[in-house]
Amino acid sequence: MDPDILRSSFAVVERRAEFAVKYFYSHLFRHHPDVRGLFPLDFPEDMERQRDRLFAALTHVMERLEDPKLPGYLRELGRDHRKYLAQPDHYAAVGASLIAAFAVAAGSAWSAEAEKAWGEAYGAITNVMLQGAWESQHEGEPPWWDAEVTARTRYGDDLVVLTLRPHQRLRYSAGQYVSLNAPHLPGIWRPYSLANAPRVDHTVDLHISRVENGVLSTALVRETREGDVLRLGAPGGGLIMRTPREQPLTFIAAGTGWAPVKALLQQLDATREARLFLVARDTSYLYDRDAVERLQARLPRLAVTFITPAPGRPKAQATERLLTALGNRAGWTLHDVYLAGPPKLVEEISATLPALGTPPERIFHDVLPPTGQGHPRPLGTAEWLLNRPQPAWHNPSSRTPQT
Numbered sequence: 001m002d003p004d005i006l007r008s009s010f011a012v013v014e015r016r017a018e019f020a021v022k023y024f025y026s027h028l029f030r031h032h033p034d035v036r037g038l039f040p041l042d043f044p045e046d047m048e049r050q051r052d053r054l055f056a057a058l059t060h061v062m063e064r065l066e067d068p069k070l071p072g073y074l075r076e077l078g079r080d081h082r083k084y085l086a087q088p089d090h091y092a093a094v095g096a097s098l099i100a101a102f103a104v105a106a107g108s109a110w111s112a113e114a115e116k117a118w119g120e121a122y123g124a125i126t127n128v129m130l131q132g133a134w135e136s137q138h139e140g141e142p143p144w145w146d147a148e149v150t151a152r153t154r155y156g157d158d159l160v161v162l163t164l165r166p167h168q169r170l171r172y173s174a175g176q177y178v179s180l181n182a183p184h185l186p187g188i189w190r191p192y193s194l195a196n197a198p199r200v201d202h203t204v205d206l207h208i209s210r211v212e213n214g215v216l217s218t219a220l221v222r223e224t225r226e227g228d229v230l231r232l233g234a235p236g237g238g239l240i241m242r243t244p245r246e247q248p249l250t251f252i253a254a255g256t257g258w259a260p261v262k263a264l265l266q267q268l269d270a271t272r273e274a275r276l277f278l279v280a281r282d283t284s285y286l287y288d289r290d291a292v293e294r295l296q297a298r299l300p301r302l303a304v305t306f307i308t309p310a311p312g313r314p315k316a317q318a319t320e321r322l323l324t325a326l327g328n329r330a331g332w333t334l335h336d337v338y339l340a341g342p343p344k345l346v347e348e349i350s351a352t353l354p355a356l357g358t359p360p361e362r363i364f365h366d367v368l369p370p371t372g373q374g375h376p377r378p379l380g381t382a383e384w385l386l387n388r389p390q391p392a393w394h395n396p397s398s399r400t401p402q403t
C-alpha cells in the first residue's frame with residue numbers, strides 16, 4: 001500500500017467530491033440493490049449530508065494512514081457498523097463502488113498503480129473493521145442497544161435531556177459518546193455524548209440540542225416521550241480522563257458540550273483542583289444548573305465560570321468573552337484541558353491554548369469532522385495578545401433561535 005499514491009489520487013477525487021459521491025451511490029445501488037436499506041433514502045436532506053460524512057470519514061483515514069492509532073479507530077468503527085447490520089459482502093460491494101467512483105472522478109489522474117493501492121488499502125481497512133465487529137460479537141455485544149426513555153426534561157424549545165435505560169448493559173467510560181437512532185427514522189444515526197459517569201442502575205443521560213432541519217434532533221426534542229424505545233450504537237471516543245491525580249484540570253464546555261464534561265466531573269474526587277468554563281449562547285441556555293451546584297458542593301476546589309454574551313449582544317460574543325477569561329487565568333502550563341462543544345469553537349480554543357502555555361498534547365477533545373477550512377495554525381503568545389482571534393461563525397443561522 002503506497003500512502004503517497006493514495007493521498008495524491010484522493011486529493012483529486014476530493015475536489016470532485018459531489019460527483020464522486022453521486023456516482024458511488026448510483027453504482028452501489030445498481031449493482032447491489034439489497035444494500036439500499038442501509039441508507040436513509042427517505043430523507044433527501046440526510047442523503048445530502050451522507051456525502052459529507054462519507055468524505056469526512058475517508059479524510060480522517062487519509063490524514064492518519066501512518067498513525068499507530070488508526071487500527072484502534074477502525075476497530076471501533078467496525079464495532080459501531082454492526083448497527084447497520086453490515087456484513088462482509090456489503091463491505092466488498094461498497095469497496096468496489098468506491099473504487100469505481102474514484103476512478104471516474106480522478107479521470108486522467110487515475111492509474112493502474114492508484115487502482116492497486118486503493119484495492120489494497122480498502123482491503124486492509126475492511127479487515128480491521130471486520131475484526132472490530134467480530135470481537136464485539138464474540139464478547140456478546142448486541143449490534144445496537146435498545147433503550148427505553150425513562151425521564152425527559154425539556155429546557156426551552158430546542159433542548160431536551162433524556163434518561164434512557166438500555167435493555168442490555170452498556171459498558172463505557174465517562175466522556176464517551178454513542179450514536180443514537182429512533183426506530184421510526186431508519187438509517188439516521190447521530191453521535192451524542194453520554195452525560196453521566198456509569199451508574200449502578202445502568203441508565204444513561206443524553207443532552208439533545210435541536211439543529212434546524214435536523215430530522216433526528218427535531219424528532220427527539222419535540223416528539224420523544226417516556227416509554228419510547230430508542231437505539232444506541234456502540235460507545236466510542238477518546239475524551240476520557242487521562243490526567244494524573246495530582247495535576248490540575250480545566251474543563252471548557254459550550255452548549256451541550258456540557259454532556260461529556262459533566263460525566264468527567266462526576267468522576268473526580270473532592271481533592272481535585274479544577275476549573276470549569278461553561279459557555280452558552282444566552283443565559284436561558286445555561287441549563288442543568290442544579291447539577292453544576294451539586295458538583296460545586298461535592299468538589300470544593302472546583303472554580304466555575306459561566307460565560308454568555310452581554311445582554312443584547314450576539315451569541316458570538318460568548319466566545320470572545322471565553323477567550324478573555326482564559327487569557328486572565330494563570331497556570332496553563334500545569335493544566336490539562338478537556339474541551340467539548342461546537343466543532344468550530346473546539347478548533348479555535350485548541351489552537352489558542354498553546355499560546356497561553358498548555359502543551360498541545362495536554363488538550364483533549366473528541367475528533368470532530370473537518371470543517372473544510374483547515375486547522376488554524378497555533379498562534380505565538382505575542383500574536384495572540386496583539387491580535388486575539390475573532391470567533392469565526394461559519395453558519396450562525398444553523399441553530400433555531402429560542403422563541
Ligand SMILES: NC(=O)C1=CN([C@@H]2O[C@H](COP(=O)(O)OP(=O)(O)OC[C@H]3O[C@@H](n4cnc5c(N)ncnc54)[C@H](O)[C@@H]3O)[C@@H](O)[C@H]2O)C=CC1
Pocket residue numbers: 192193209210239254255256257258259260279280281282285315316317318319339340341342343344345346348365366391392393394395399
Ligand atoms: N463531545 C463533544 O465535543 C460534544 C460536542 N457537541 C457539539 O456542541 C454543539 C452543541 O450545540 P448547542 O448546544 O446548540 O451549542 P450552541 O450553538 O448554543 O453554542 C454554544 C456556544 O458555543 C459557541 N459557539 C457556537 N458555535 C460556534 C462557532 N461556530 N464558532 C465559535 N464559537 C461557537 C458560542 O459561544 C455559543 O454560545 C453541537 O455542535 C454539538 O455537535 C455536543 C456535545 C458533545
